[in-house]
Amino acid sequence: MKKTLASISLATAGLLTLGMQAQAATLEDVQSAGELRCGVSTGLPGFSQPDSDGTWRGIDVDTCRAVAAAVLGNADAVEFVPLTAAERFTALQSGEIDMLSRNTTWTTVRDASLGLNFTGTNYYDGQGFLVKSELGVDSATQLDGASVCIQAGTTTELNLADYFRANGMEYEAIVFDTSEQSVSGFDNNRCDILTSDTSQLAALRTQLSDPSSAVVLPEIISKEPLGPVVRQGDDEWFNVVKWVLFLQINAEEYGVSMDNVDDMLSSDNPNVQRIVGTAGDMGDLLNLPADFGYQVISQVGNYGEMFERNVGPDTPIGLSRGVNALWTDGGILYAPPVR
Amino acid sequence: MNSDPSLPPKSSVKPWNDPRVRSAVFQILAILAVAWVGYSLFQNTLTNMASRGISTGFGFLDSSAGFGIVMSLIEYNESMSYGRTFFVGLANTLLVSGLGIIFATIVGFIVGVLRLSNNWLIARLALAYIEIFRNIPLLLQIFFWYFAVLGTLPSPRQSVSIGEVAFLNLRGIVLPKPIFEAGSGAVGIVLIIAIIISLAIARWAKRRQAATGQFFPVLPVSAALILGAPIIAYFALGSPIGWDVPALSGFNFRGGITVIPELGALLLALTLYTASFIAEIVRSGIISVSRGQTEAAAALGLPPRRVLRLVIVPQALRVIIPPLTSQYLNLTKNSSLATAIGYPDLVNVFMGTTLNQTGQAVEIVAITMAVYLTISLSISMLMNIYNRAVALKER
Numbered sequence: 001m002k003k004t005l006a007s008i009s010l011a012t013a014g015l016l017t018l019g020m021q022a023q024a025a026t027l028e029d030v031q032s033a034g035e036l037r038c039g040v041s042t043g044l045p046g047f048s049q050p051d052s053d054g055t056w057r058g059i060d061v062d063t064c065r066a067v068a069a070a071v072l073g074n075a076d077a078v079e080f081v082p083l084t085a086a087e088r089f090t091a092l093q094s095g096e097i098d099m100l101s102r103n104t105t106w107t108t109v110r111d112a113s114l115g116l117n118f119t120g121t122n123y124y125d126g127q128g129f130l131v132k133s134e135l136g137v138d139s140a141t142q143l144d145g146a147s148v149c150i151q152a153g154t155t156t157e158l159n160l161a162d163y164f165r166a167n168g169m170e171y172e173a174i175v176f177d178t179s180e181q182s183v184s185g186f187d188n189n190r191c192d193i194l195t196s197d198t199s200q201l202a203a204l205r206t207q208l209s210d211p212s213s214a215v216v217l218p219e220i221i222s223k224e225p226l227g228p229v230v231r232q233g234d235d236e237w238f239n240v241v242k243w244v245l246f247l248q249i250n251a252e253e254y255g256v257s258m259d260n261v262d263d264m265l266s267s268d269n270p271n272v273q274r275i276v277g278t279a280g281d282m283g284d285l286l287n288l289p290a291d292f293g294y295q296v297i298s299q300v301g302n303y304g305e306m307f308e309r310n311v312g313p314d315t316p317i318g319l320s321r322g323v324n325a326l327w328t329d330g331g332i333l334y335a336p337p338v339r
Numbered sequence: 340m341n342s343d344p345s346l347p348p349k350s351s352v353k354p355w356n357d358p359r360v361r362s363a364v365f366q367i368l369a370i371l372a373v374a375w376v377g378y379s380l381f382q383n384t385l386t387n388m389a390s391r392g393i394s395t396g397f398g399f400l401d402s403s404a405g406f407g408i409v410m411s412l413i414e415y416n417e418s419m420s421y422g423r424t425f426f427v428g429l430a431n432t433l434l435v436s437g438l439g440i441i442f443a444t445i446v447g448f449i450v451g452v453l454r455l456s457n458n459w460l461i462a463r464l465a466l467a468y469i470e471i472f473r474n475i476p477l478l479l480q481i482f483f484w485y486f487a488v489l490g491t492l493p494s495p496r497q498s499v500s501i502g503e504v505a506f507l508n509l510r511g512i513v514l515p516k517p518i519f520e521a522g523s524g525a526v527g528i529v530l531i532i533a534i535i536i537s538l539a540i541a542r543w544a545k546r547r548q549a550a551t552g553q554f555f556p557v558l559p560v561s562a563a564l565i566l567g568a569p570i571i572a573y574f575a576l577g578s579p580i581g582w583d584v585p586a587l588s589g590f591n592f593r594g595g596i597t598v599i600p601e602l603g604a605l606l607l608a609l610t611l612y613t614a615s616f617i618a619e620i621v622r623s624g625i626i627s628v629s630r631g632q633t634e635a636a637a638a639l640g641l642p643p644r645r646v647l648r649l650v651i652v653p654q655a656l657r658v659i660i661p662p663l664t665s666q667y668l669n670l671t672k673n674s675s676l677a678t679a680i681g682y683p684d685l686v687n688v689f690m691g692t693t694l695n696q697t698g699q700a701v702e703i704v705a706i707t708m709a710v711y712l713t714i715s716l717s718i719s720m721l722m723n724i725y726n727r728a729v730a731l732k733e734r
Contacts, residue, residue: 086691090700093393114698115393135590145589147510152678152691157406161417164407172510172591173407174601174681175692185681188490189509190600192590232392 026098026230026237027071027287035077038064039097042082042178045203046310046317047103047123056080059310060101063122063228063245066300067099070244070292075299084178085154089114092231099241100229103197105155119242121227124323124332126220127159128198130205133215135192140219144169149182149191151175159222160195183207186214197224203317240286247293249335251275251302253326258301261294274338282338293338303333384701399697400425406692408683410599421693428688429710435602435684436671436714439609443670446610447617452647454622465618472615478676480612485604485680492600495591504584506592511599513585513592522579529572530565537561554645601682605674613670620662624655656729664722668715675711685710
């Protein structure tokens with residue numbers, strides 16, 4: 001019996017020390033696994049949702065694929081881990097996933113107290129309201145006393161409370177576990193309003209039994225910068241995820257796209273050369289292959305292509321670039337230079 | 340020989356060969372090892388969380404919550420603390436579990452007795468009820484009541500009016516709210532006195548029956564007393580309780596008390612699901628009472644209803660109580676499925692929204708587990724006390 005006890009103690013001690021080592025060096029872990037584990041939503045059209053073939057599609061999905069293309073040279077070497085809003089941070093903290101790309105709003109509390117780092121913004125969003133058209137409401141200031149369907153575990157819950165309090169209005173919040181349940185609550189008339197990020201409202205409206213029965217109100221009540229998240233304390237990996245997105249934005253700015261990236265390899269423009277990796281040693285500095293920029297653009301595309309493909313005007317979501325346009329086009333998308 | 344030969348001579352055994360010493364040593368070692376593992380896990384978690392920059396501690400409970408909760412038994416608004424959201428969630432969990440236990444027990448006992456009815460149709464109906472509700476997953480039943488049944492109610496503007504004072508719609512039942520004015524305390528005192536008198540009557544009737552065999556109709560008399568006395572007092576004192584009658588304004592009804600449909604759906608599902616198990620437990624308890632008891636009671640001339648109440652049920656309870664306790668525990672724990680339909684119970688409010696807003700997963704999950712453990716152990720303890728009271732007393 002003593003022997004058993006001793007071996008159990010030893011095994012436990014081993015487990016505990018293992019727990020201590022299981023941090024940092026995410027880049028090496030991903031390279032040796034040959035696969036990137038990326039946390040996405042359980043299904044949000046345009047951001048992360050499996051299509052009819054079971055392939056994950058969306059702007060958040062492409063953000064993961066771009067990182068996989070940069071690190072492993074293969075955009076398809078991603079294992080997508082669907083997570084609810086409530087599970088996402090724990091999954092990242094515990095190391096179950098290597099990065100989180102799940103329409104997650106960048107806030108002080110999340111950045112400072114969860115042991116996480118936001119690497120940038122891949123979509124600038126804001127919270128809005130979807131209202132039954134039969135109620136004849138045309139402004140959010142007329143919503144006093146309304147019942148509101150909402151998804152649990154989101155910044156949306158706090159914004160809603162703040163907005164109604166600030167405007168001296170009463171409300172009744174019905175909090176559901178998933179986005180699908182909150183939509184069916186709204187569809188069943190349990191609530192007068194469905195509130196979420198405006199990009200999602202457009203998509204969720206298409207899921208109603210009668211999409212024309214609801215309208216999106218013009219008011220945007222919050223700032224929701226959505227972006228990828230990594231664990232704190234692994235600066236090497238933080239840099240990789242951060243610069244893959246910056247590179248995609250820079251590529252759009254300098255006109256490097258999926259179609260012309262092969263021609264761009266012989267470009268004379270030093271900015272373009274640094275993006276596709278024919279000049280400079282960006283790959284070396286980031287501990288990535290020298291051609292990581294080329295891999296990202298040729299397999300996933302620049303930011304604009306990622307946007308148009310998933311949420312742009314030609315998709316069912318049909319969002320215009322708006323503030324998500326490049327700074328040169330009147331938007332606020334501005335990435336630090338690749339140099 | 341004077342000494343017992345089975346006892347070894349004391350001096351000849353070395354301590355490490357003494358089975359009592361050895362077993363004690365091993366038990367102490369095992370406890371120490373478990374404690375050490377637990378302590379290491381705790382320390383390791385703290386160290387790892389600190390090294391990853393994750394905040395720890397319970398300080399977050401004092402900071403302002405900032406989110407709304409649809410239903411609260413205690414006073415709550417957005418400016419109150421996260422600690423307050425814990426109590427709001429806890430009160431809602433206790434409400435739905437408490438009501439669920441009461442209703443499931445009533446329904447379960449009735450169905451269990453009906454299941455044994457000599458009437459073929461009634462017995463089969465009870466059987467069908469039990470088999471249907473016992474064999475469908477609870478979560479599906481919750482969705483069924485919430486989306487399929489309560490979801491078909493009319494919208495607030497087309498509410499079903501009950502006497503123009505209460506309204507039934509998709510947003511729940513809106514009831515008039517009593518406003519207690521001066522003198523209403525007297526009505527409450529009358530009610531309490533009526534209850535005390537009823538209890539005294541029940542005690543007296545039981546003693547008298549034990550002594551003389553004469554029966555006294557306790558139930559109708561107490562019911563008349565408890566309901567009638569306060570009503571008479573109410574009118575005698577000139578109607579000191581006002582009513583805040585709800586009225587439609589804007590989207591919803593204002594005023595009154597709203598019972599949200601999430602509570603209704605959850606309560607219905609928990610009650611009907613658990614009652615089907617309780618019915619089977621009651622049936623097994625009744626069958627366990629020997630047939631001779633019923634026959635003997637009938638031979639004494641007791642009517643069937645009193646045979647059930649005075650002879651069968653008291654003996655059946657000995658078999659019923661232990662498994663019934665498990666059902667109460669199940670019901671309480673199952674109430675956490677509330678989160679699927681948005682009823683603001685402890686899991687929905689505290690382990691859902693509060694956890695997400697603060698990110699203090701370890702602390703909140705630990706608190707929540709401790710709460711369910713405490714509730715369950717309390718129910719077990721109460722039921723064990725009751726079980727000891729009804730258990731067979733061998734004299």
